[in-house]
Amino acid sequence: MHRRQIPSGSPVIHRHRPRRRLRRTAAALTAILTFTGIALTVGLATGAQAAALTSAPLASTPAGTTGFGCAHPAQAGQARCFGLLKDHRTASGRMSPFTTGSPTTAGYEPSDLRSAYKLGGTSGSGRTVAIVDAYNDPNAESDLAAYRRAYGLPSCTTANGCFRKVNQRGQASPLPSGDYGWAEEISLDLDMVSATCPGCHILLVEANSSDVTDLMKAEDTAATTPGVVSVSDSWGGPEDSTITSFDSHLHHPAVAITASSGDSGYGASWPASSPYVTAVGGTALRKASNSRGWSETAWSGAGSGCSAYEAKQSWQHDSGCAKRTVADVSAVADPNTGVAVHDTYNSCGGGLLCDTELQLGVAQGADGWVEVGGTSVSSPIIASVYALAGNASQVVGGSYPYSHTSALNDVAAGSNGSCGGSYLCTAGPKYDGPTGLGTPNGTGAF
Template structure:
């Protein structure tokens, strides 16, 4: 059985000259047949990485390449599955905007979003009907950053997950000009201060260092729910998930079951979790095994082997006749249609969308709200994401645990 280790790249948390690169925390191996999105520019060190993982195969060259063959019905869970698993039916976020913060440009974002939504009978979401907007980090329609194949995969995933969980929501895509933390902080502020935005998803991050607390203010936007992916390298903490002002979102493996819920979940082995080395313990966290901020708070599906369908066509082969073949052989970058994806890049926009569905973010000031509404969550009690002496920080158990937090949405009551 092939096992591919998805290693978290690092983010230099400096606004001027890049700080020393942060070392990633060793974590669990990803599932066999998976590969991380290539969302760090190859010529720039110290950049944030996104937390998306593709279900993939090993090519003859030894590289892992995405499966792009298939159809909307064969490439992972779809909107109806996710709304069933998390009891989101009958809810509507109409008129509320979920913002997505990513780096670089996806030139095909709007067209790919339209294809995804059309395939599942979701309402149209376009620039012309006012549902979709794409802006640069300063909030302007132009100039947009250069295109990037890896970040385009991330952008497609984020847009599709908002569409899946909250089909009635408007979507704002804010594209930072690079994966540098300064650009991403500008984009984060733009997203949270744009009128109509009620929640913001950040599916990216890097390892902690002693500069992170000075940057936390960029996520302090009372009345706007901010979510952040916990990471894809197993046990170990990433930032901004460890910020006290965000809801840190872990990950699960989600499977259909013959129980009363119709679904079952376990902690995903790749989800990030643990005890922050720098962020103080929030007053609303009471777990006894971590004197600092514990990650995660809540969770949703993230395992690429129980992944979600995503539509992305931005590739270096540009849709040519043999584009799928080139991608399968590792001769081209990007994707050319339907892929099956996972990672906590899936779970973060899902939770941001559930906040929007709940329509209650005027009362949100940090990640505390779910802690006083635990009964409206599915407790995840099995699975592990690494070695921590068997403690709750890496092992799912009844009640709070690191990989899955308080659990997954059971309707919108916890948000």
């Protein structure tokens, strides 16, 4: 199999290298003095550290957010994950810790999501949602337990048969090496399955790396594991001429596969553009005084567009794109209306100093409750709604919602870029690129 080549300018995951404790401590001291109102001007040793002090977001991430650490400059044949940490700041503009310390202040909770998408009274009945990610999260099960315990969700552990973690070959060992950025993605994915489908079992398949060939091996393992009804892929990369050669790994009839549309605004990405997946865009979700109790607009960072390589499928009828159009449906993704996630895998060991180092960017990972956005949120939500619906035997690619649009909330406002005002980047009545056909209004569209 040939490696999929992603252009050299696109974002991708690199393995993280621990930084020296001395430099972390110096930077942390600077931050602590700043937080207390003491003006301190210190020249740091390197340009990278100076950049860290400003907490400037990565070039590939929307303003006001920080990538998970799996959004670095591209390398050929690799993918990036689509999760974003919300940058919390004080009224004076100074940074505040990413870790809030409380599940009630970190973002939307399971009850919020189930209310917004009318999922009350459904549980999943033991159906399995699979998550495909790269590298290992050593704290995946303990962080999952903390999240579910905080919100009164039923226990989901290896011991009770609800949770299972395997490598890309489907084996319990050896697991891949750990990666702080991908661990944040894994925590997000597991928590969103838990929030949306609390009765679902969860299979976590960890690819050896973010190389597409490894991710596709993990994809096949996930989709062919008995009991799996849906698979979520919260990662991707720009399209190129080789993507169609990997589509067969996403073609698993009777298993619903969802893929995040991306976090860089207008522009199609793969595997969201594959005809065998449900491409999931993103919205900003807010409480409202209307009959629904919620309102949604297109999130400015959500990916969308017209594929340059994938053929249009019979169920898509939009006239402005001759090939496959992204997205199909959507759910919350805006970091400013983000969700609560619990993650403790980091390079600094936990505690107050660790929190400071994390917010400065001189340590990697997270240390508790964080508020998260990105289409990495929306993909596992939709995969879990498919599991709640229990219609996997009828799923063919992303076709099912197109014949059940009455069970979707139409999102008719917002934009994710410049495309001459076209529906490909501008939300409007019925179908549009950033939000697709809309968001779940119960399970009827899935």
